[in-house]
Amino acid sequence: MILVSKKNDIWSINRKDKEMKTLYVTDLDGTLLNTHDFINPYSLEIINSLVEQGMLFTYATARSLVSASSVTKGLSVKIPVIAYNGAFIFDAETGEIIASEFFTKEETDRVTEVLKNYDISPLVYSFVQNVEKVSWVTSSENDGIRRYLELRKGDKRLRPLDTGSSLYDGDMFYYTCIGEKEQLQPVYEIFSDDDRYTCTLQQELYRPEYWCEIMPKKATKATAIQKLKKLWDCERVISFGDAINDIPMFRISDECYAVGNAVDELKKIATGVIGGNEEDGVAKWLREHAKIYDTIRIN
Template sequence: MKKTLYVTDLDGTLLNQKDRVSDFSIKTINDLVDKGMLFTYATARSLVSASKVTEGLSTNIPVIAYNGGFILRPSTGEILSKEDFNNEERKYVREVLVKYNIKPLVYSYVNGIEKVSWIPEFENDGIKRYINNRQGDKRMRSVSDEDSLYEGEVFYYTCIGEEEELKPLYDIFSKDKRFRCTLQQELYRPEYWFEIMPANASKANAIKKLKEMWNCERVISFGDSMNDIPMFEISDESYAVENALDELKKYATGIIESNEDDGVAKWLIENI
């Protein structure tokens, strides 16, 4: 058999509605990894957030975080690959966000330490929920002004709010080849998330790198949402969970059971 890399999205795909990997999926995947399956995940989450919701799941290869911005060793946090903005790009993003009076969550390295900065004065319900779900996360850094908000080597921006206030930003950045961006409704929630990344930060590009690192000949992927389309396009086979967006299903090799019904784990049992 050709050496195959198996890659799954997390939220809405491997994770259930409780933001966890079921015991059945953990046991199934771990057993297959022990037998030699090359399995990893590609997520918009950070490694810190992803590690929490995948606790108990073993991976024998690096994982993909921040929508492909980083490839990291899950056991140590070592960065194997990283996409970044240059200073001119960071300056431009800040100017546009200030112009539209949007106060984002800013992901950066401040004095060499990863931080997520925000201004509490401008919290909306979506940001409050994000912050409350990360109690004890040492990356979280509340600041009082915009100079502090944009401090450090910024590598990712997240804006949470109403679709109508974020759509103009999407229209601007989606047409600029220096950036990649996504605008989609939060899973199981009413608010929208608008995220800005370096142009080369994508799950597809990161998977290509990982495929080469591990000398794999094929890629099989699993997903549920629009940001999984590039990943599906570069995969030899791709499977959308039953609860996936209809638009993604158009790109899929096949449809598998939902995230609530352990669709990824069941497909792996039947096909490996």
């Protein structure tokens, strides 16, 4: 028997066989989610059944926990989840932060300077007076930001501002810049060449605009998965993804599978290519290959 402690809880895991204990991690958008941003009923049925039998399954997403929770309704996740591209690991049930990565003051000052120089007004993710907020200047909204906000109506994190004077308040951990590629490319080049940051630039799924996201250096899915792997005493990682921000996750996985609709860069480094996100590719692979462990929660 293996005991894994997580703060006030202890999880007891009995192996059914001698297979190495495996952590299964999937991306959400474009991977587990279909083009309508929800999980197909078939995938829910298969994955939930496997989780109930003891499969160690979670997700790693660029979304916040609030946003991820809304699109994964009905999904049984019994171990922590990875959000904000790895900046946070959360207990999905309670919202408790298990691990986090924040910018230093010097790093935030540098981001502020660069974005102002390029006249870019970002979405700023921070804790303001210990409360998680997403701040933006309303006069700087573009079509991409308005769509982002439309999909998050009622989100208590939203903090609209009339001016930029308090945009960079609080303890910051993530910046999202939405716009045209030509506008964002110089910012991406600056921060991708600075070893204090992780920076991605990619086109939004099913949309024309691009997103440039700036994070602390250790805020990657790969780093967060390695933390979770250690916490859960796993020996192997198998991952699933579709986009370039999944590349670090693939590189630290023992096996990695790109869905059929994934970008070519990801397919090139994948162990294999499986069915697409509209074809329940992840669930069908898990049904055939996932290793099961008996898992019981002790209160």
